Amino acid sequence: MTQEDHVTQGPLTTEAGAPVADNQNSETAGVGGPVLVQDQLLLEKLAHFNRERIPERVVHARGAGAYGTFTVTADVTRYTRAKFLSEIGKETEVFLRFSTVAGNLGAADAVRDPRGFAVKFYTEEGNYDLVGNNTPVFFIRDAIKFPDFIHTQKRDPYTGSQEADNVFDFWGLSPESTHQVTWLFGDRGIPASYRHMDGFGSHTFQWNNEAGEAFWVKYHFKTDQGIKNLTAEEAEILAGKDPDSHQRDLREAIERGEFPSWTVYVQVMPAAEAATYRFNPFDLTKVWPHADYPLIEFGKLELNRNPENIFAEVEQSIFSPAHFVPGIGPSPDKMLQGRLFAYGDAHRYRVGINADHLPVNRPHATEARTHSRDGFLYDGRHKGAKNYEPNSFGGPFQTDRPLWQPTTVTGVxxxxxxxxxxxxxxxxxxGNLYRLMSEDEKERLVKNLANAISGVTRDDIADRAINNFRQADEDFGKRLEAAVQALRG
Structure with a gap:
């Protein structure tokens, strides 16, 4: 009998394993009398029920996930020494969590919002987490602005609702957001499903090879299902009819054997070129033109297994950009640098200090060997081993080889x-993105933005927001101004 059979078959028991005689009626003082405090099954069930939920993610709370396989399709060993990328045909188990950003845990899927695209690679050198989005850029370039930005996207502390004033006040005062906002209100702002959208690492990362050479890279996951999006009108109907549309679509596709997949590419910039590149290559509000750094295909990602329990495997899954493996590391991207701390800290608060021990989070192709002990839900896995380093009792030891190459820094x-x-x-x-759009795409972009900006109550906030798009492209701003004026009367 398997462990699962032990849990799901046989007599019902208490949490301590004692058999339950009656799970239908509370113990009372006589027939119809008051309930007795000695009914420990009743108290145990109610107490456990009160604690079934953990704090939801502040952002990316609403999500879905699946397991799958990443397969190397091209030789990239000239750029990185990561073992899971060491040979063509090599396979690595993955877990991918999709999400929306601003909505709460019970929010609808079909909304205009970026989508999280977080991949956990269970490599033989430890877990590598690539935490990105379905857009190659972001609204801000410095993590110190992130709490302020998210506060504008979440519920207002006074009204309890998302407010257009807050959203466009911040965006208007943060011109670096103009590129991402143009993405968000364009046709790709509401994907039809998680299967029909691209994914991006978004940040710039470091790859380094066996010779110690360093390269800056950006990841691209191109959907093999094709891009499909919803119009604002289609999304409004779908969100009301089926709030779980994206989650349901992903689960049912995998159940049918229609395994979604993405072709994985990387852009590679020699490290020495960063300092003199025409714009800051570590700026998260910018893309690298493919003409300068072409896409290099190197892998295929397929999702082929649904989680058995959403809470245990999706809600309790944790991803941290700080989870690197040898051959891969961070860059000076200021947003990435902030996330290296913030993500791990969020999970230590939300799931607990031993969250990495949970099955969905722990390494699958190797084992974690640390000197960390105790804390909530510690399982005693270390037994009597020494909990310090160095030691002379055969404990884990350092390798003396950093995961990534050092970068030169100067200044005060x-x-x-x-x-x-x-x-x-x-x-x-x-502006370049706007000018790439067809006339129909431009009309939908302007309509979507105008509908949103028309909800702003102050003229100065609306004017400032429109002016950012005018600076991106004069025609863009002119059309948007006219559309907003028409809606506001």
């Missing part, structure tokens, strides 16, 4: 703005 400490490159500009790429 202080609160500094991002270094200025020759073509740094908050509006150029947003």
């Amino acid at each position: 400490t202080g609160e500094t703005v991002t270094p200025v490159h020759a073509e740094d500009n908050d509006f150029v790429q947003a």
Whole structure:
């Protein structure tokens, strides 16, 4: 009999394993009398029920996930020494969690919002977490602004609702958001499903090879199902009819054997080119033009197994950009640097200090060997082993080889703005994106933005928001201004 059979078959028991005689009636003082405190089954069930939920994620609370396989399709050993990328055909188990950003745990899936795209690679050198989105850029470039940004997207502390004033006040005062907002209100702002959208690492990361050479890279996951999106009108209907549309679609596709997949690419920049590149390559509000750094295919990601328990495997899953493996590391991207701390800290608070011990989070192709002990839900896995290093009792030891190559830093400490490159500009790429769109795409983009901005109550906030798009492209701003004026009367 398997462990699962022990849990699901046989007599019902208490949490301590004692058989339950009656699970239908509470113990009382006589027929119809008051309930007795000695009914420990009743108290145990109610107490456990009160504690069934853990704090939801502040962002990316609403999500779905699945297991699958990543397969190497091209040789990238000239760029990285990561073992899971060491040979063509090599397979690595993965867990991928999709999510929306702003909604609470019970929110609808079909909404205009970026989608989280977080991949956990269970490699033989430890877990590697790639925590990205379905967009290659983001709203801000410095993590110190992240709490403020998210506060504008969540419920207002006075009204209890998301407020257009807050959203566009922040975006208007943060011109670096113009590129991402143009993405968000374009056709790809509401994916039809998690299967029909691309994924991106978004940040710049470091790859380093056996010779010690370092490269800056960006990841791209191109959906093999094709891009499919919803119009604002379609999404409004679907969100009301089936709030679980994305989660249901993913689960049922895998149940049918229609395993979704993505072709995985990387852009590679030699480390020495970063300092003189025409704009800051570590700026999360920018994309690297493919003409400068073409996409290099190197893998295939397929999802082929649903989780057995949503709470245990999706809600309690944790992803941290700080989970690197040899051959892969961070970059000076200021948003990434902030996330290296924030994600792990969020999970230590939300799930607990031993969250990495849970089956969905622990390494699958190796084992974690640390000197950390105790804390809530510690399982005693270390038994009597020494809990310090160095020791002379055969305990785990350091390798003396860093996971990534060091980067040169100079200057004095202080609160500094991002270094200025020759073509740094908050509006150029947003304008380029607008000019790439067809006439129909432009009309839908302007309509979507105008509908949102028309909900702003103050003229100065609306005007400032529109002006950012005017600086990206004069026609873009002119159309948007006229559309907003028509809606506001």
